[in-house]
Amino acid sequence: xxxxxxxxxxxxxxxxxxxxxxxxxxxxxxxxxxxxxxxxxxxxxxxxxxxxxxxxxxxxxxxxxxxxxxxxxxxxxxxxxxxxxxxxxxxxxxxxxxxxxxxxxxxxxxxxxxxxxxxxxxxxxxxxxxxxxxxxxxxxxxxxxxxxxxxxxxxxxxxxxxxxxxxxxxxxxxxxxxxxxxxxxxxxxxx
Amino acid sequence: xxxxxxxxxxxxxxxxxxxxxxxxxxxxxxxxxxxxxxxxxxxxxxxxxxxxxxxxxxxxxxxxxxxxxxxxxxxxxxxxxxxxxxxxxxxxxxxxxxxxxxxxxxxxxxxxxxxxxxxxxxxxxxxxxxxxxxxxxxxxxxxxxxxxxxxxxxxxxxxxxxxxxxxxxxxxxxxxxxxxxxxxxxxxxxxxxxxxxxxxxxxxxxxxxxxxxx
Amino acid sequence: xxxxxxxxxxxxxxxxxxxxxxxxxxxxxxxxxxxxxxxxxxxxxxxxxxxxxxxxxxxxxxxxxxxxxxxxxxxxxxxxxxxxxxxxxxxxxxxxxxxxxxxxxxxxxxxxxxxxxxxxxxxxxxxxxxxxxxxxxxxxxxxxxxxxxxxxxxxxxxxxxxxxxxxxxxxxxxxxxxxxxxxxxxxxxxxxxxxxxxxxxxxxxxxxxxxxxxxxxxxxxxxxx
Numbered sequence: 001x002x003x004x005x006x007x008x009x010x011x012x013x014x015x016x017x018x019x020x021x022x023x024x025x026x027x028x029x030x031x032x033x034x035x036x037x038x039x040x041x042x043x044x045x046x047x048x049x050x051x052x053x054x055x056x057x058x059x060x061x062x063x064x065x066x067x068x069x070x071x072x073x074x075x076x077x078x079x080x081x082x083x084x085x086x087x088x089x090x091x092x093x094x095x096x097x098x099x100x101x102x103x104x105x106x107x108x109x110x111x112x113x114x115x116x117x118x119x120x121x122x123x124x125x126x127x128x129x130x131x132x133x134x135x136x137x138x139x140x141x142x143x144x145x146x147x148x149x150x151x152x153x154x155x156x157x158x159x160x161x162x163x164x165x166x167x168x169x170x171x172x173x174x175x176x177x178x179x180x181x182x183x184x185x186x187x188x189x190x191x
Numbered sequence: 192x193x194x195x196x197x198x199x200x201x202x203x204x205x206x207x208x209x210x211x212x213x214x215x216x217x218x219x220x221x222x223x224x225x226x227x228x229x230x231x232x233x234x235x236x237x238x239x240x241x242x243x244x245x246x247x248x249x250x251x252x253x254x255x256x257x258x259x260x261x262x263x264x265x266x267x268x269x270x271x272x273x274x275x276x277x278x279x280x281x282x283x284x285x286x287x288x289x290x291x292x293x294x295x296x297x298x299x300x301x302x303x304x305x306x307x308x309x310x311x312x313x314x315x316x317x318x319x320x321x322x323x324x325x326x327x328x329x330x331x332x333x334x335x336x337x338x339x340x341x342x343x344x345x346x347x348x349x350x351x352x353x354x355x356x357x358x359x360x361x362x363x364x365x366x367x368x369x370x371x372x373x374x375x376x377x378x379x380x381x382x383x384x385x386x387x388x389x390x391x392x393x394x395x396x397x398x399x400x401x402x403x404x405x
Numbered sequence: 406x407x408x409x410x411x412x413x414x415x416x417x418x419x420x421x422x423x424x425x426x427x428x429x430x431x432x433x434x435x436x437x438x439x440x441x442x443x444x445x446x447x448x449x450x451x452x453x454x455x456x457x458x459x460x461x462x463x464x465x466x467x468x469x470x471x472x473x474x475x476x477x478x479x480x481x482x483x484x485x486x487x488x489x490x491x492x493x494x495x496x497x498x499x500x501x502x503x504x505x506x507x508x509x510x511x512x513x514x515x516x517x518x519x520x521x522x523x524x525x526x527x528x529x530x531x532x533x534x535x536x537x538x539x540x541x542x543x544x545x546x547x548x549x550x551x552x553x554x555x556x557x558x559x560x561x562x563x564x565x566x567x568x569x570x571x572x573x574x575x576x577x578x579x580x581x582x583x584x585x586x587x588x589x590x591x592x593x594x595x596x597x598x599x600x601x602x603x604x605x606x607x608x609x610x611x612x613x614x615x616x617x618x619x620x621x622x623x624x625x626x627x628x629x630x
Contacts, residue, residue, distance in 0.1 A: 019370075022218075022219050022220075022222040022223035022369065022372065023219055023223075024219070025218035025219045025222065026216070026218055026219065026302045028218075029215060029218055030215070069278065069436065069438075070432070070435060071296075072273060072274050072299060073267065073270045073271070073274065073431060073432075073435065076270050076299055080262075080266060109266070109300075110300045110301075110302050110305050111300065112219040112297045112300035112301070114300075115296070115299065115300045116293065119293045119296055119297070120293060123292075123293060124515070124516070163388070164381050164384040164385040164388065165381060166384075167384070168215050168377070168380045168384075169377045169380040169381040169384060170377070171377075172373050172374070172376050172377030172380060173373070173374055173377035173378075175373040175377075176370045176371070176372075176373030176374035176377060177370070179369045179370035179372075179373055180365075180370040183369075183370065255423075256423060257415040257419055257420055257423055259415070259420055260423055260424055263427075264423065264427050267424075267427045267428060267431050268427070270431070271430075271431040271434050271435060274435045275434065275435070275438045278438050278439055278442045278446070279438065279442065281446055281449075282442040282445040282446050283445075285453070289537075
């Protein structure tokens with residue numbers, strides 16, 4: 001039980017996907033201008049990451065051991081299919097939400113965090129439950145950081161930022177400071 | 192005319208439309224594998240191979256691939272090249288491959304590559320597409336190297352593994368850790384913006400002067 | 406711009422065929438590269454292992470894999486995939502020198518995989534080499550970068566077990582000076598070795614009756630290529 005809680009907490013905070021592993025940066029820096037969009041994107045990505053983590057594990061354990069070189073292509077197909085599926089689902093359930101999310105939904109396919117979850121689960125040799133928890137923790141960590149960051153960026157947009165800092169530079173420096181803060185969580189790992 | 196056009200496509204990727212500095216694409220590997228110069232260059236070369244190869248194929252087959260499945264086809268092509276690069280690196284330079292770890296397969300998710308296929312390679316003839324890819328990829332390698340060099344020099348006191356400073360240099364460890372990546376890139380982008388603005392001002396002055404002297 | 410002329414929307418069959426062909430070509434290319442790099446990759450792995458074994462067991466020039474089957478250590482040319490394996494190290498004359506034991510366990514950041522050399526006659530660890538680690542650069546990575554730390558494993562009594570002590574307070578032969586600022590990583594290394602030893606110590610035959618060197622191995626990378 002301890003081990004499972006740790007898998008979740010470490011993915012969420014200690015080895016946060018965005019601030020420690022540098023995964024999921026494109027939407028992190030690109031989308032986080034608006035808090036509302038970020039929250040929605042975070043939710044959609046969470047779903048995709050969870051489904052991907054489980055499907056990828058099943059695929060890897062039962063099929064890919066015979067053909068490890070096909071791993072990458074199979075994972076990416078799983079991700080593309082999951083995103084396609086969730087796109088259709090949202091379109092059916094809430095056309096308004098679908099319109100609001102626009103281009104960001106298909107972009108989840110190229111979110112390195114999603115592929116990263118699948119690959120890291122393989123690398124760390126998690127079992128099924130651990131993979132699911134890891135996927136959940138990682139996506140929660142991604143969503144958490146995305147929301148926090150976009151809240152800060154909304155504030156920054158109205159602040160008096162020096163000319164050359166505006167846009168990407170100040171965003172990155174802010175991210176750097178967030179990463180520094182998150183390093184404090186490594187204390188959670190006690191031997 | 193055509194010669195200038197293709198040269199222009201190549202050069203734009205290096206500075207003006209540099210994928211990292213100007214377009215802010217390809218962030219994930221940019222920050223993750225630039226903790227040393229050699230890792231940065233190796234990742235750059237791998238991405239170079241994938242980008243040029245994919246652009247070549249996508250552009251060659253652009254009239255054959257139906258619009259509805261184009262993204263999936265692009266991804267299949269990209270993933271194939273990445274797998275090739277992965278195994279080639281593992282065979283030729285296993286130590287570097289170990290350092291880059293999971294980030295080689297992650298080249299597939301590099302928005303830079305898919306972005307170039309969608310925006311350029313699928314719409315332009317092969318020669319132009321390849322020049323564009325060469326330019327973007329070179330710009331990417333340059334960006335990766337500059338970040339990797341700064342982080343390694345400050346964070347480890349070395350470049351390509353060769354110690355630069357004496358025994359007493361206390362390395363700024365944070366540079367090779369994640370926060371250092373963000374901060375360094377932020378500062379580099381800051382200089383890029385500043386430089387761009389100065390250049391624009393200069394060109395505007397020149398234009399004014401020309402107009403004034405007429 | 407050469408956008409394809411937009412005629413009627415292509416049939417589903419066309420879409421599926423395109424994807425199928427793309428997938429097929431891709432699969433062929435991938436299998437091709439895999440097969441062609443496989444010999445090099447396997448040779449690299451074997452060479453790395455060899456070098457590590459020779460590093461942790463001084464004086465060793467030949468080695469063979471040993472697994473535990475039917476209550477005894479037996480020589481195997483190719484160990485089963487998940488079977489725990491230990492390597493016997495022998496000198497030029499075929500004399501047994503010691504075991505090179507692979508071990509792994511959680512470190513501070515991620516799993517640490519290492520190889521340590523063990524001489525059963527003196528019950529001593531005679532070398533340690535970190536094979537894989539993702540510890541914090543500048544701190545945890547000292548477990549392989551700090552030569553003083555690595556050197557501690559060159560003559561270390563393993564009974565009753567290895568203990569990591571605060572740097573500078575080492576008094577007994579089974580103690581290791583930990584690394585300041587990387588205590589967790591250093592202690593992880595010690596724990597990994599202790600655990601591996603606990604697992605294998607019952608399996609070793611009595612000192613002096615270790616499996617002899619079987620089937621001459623090619624001296625270096627020679628042999629038909």
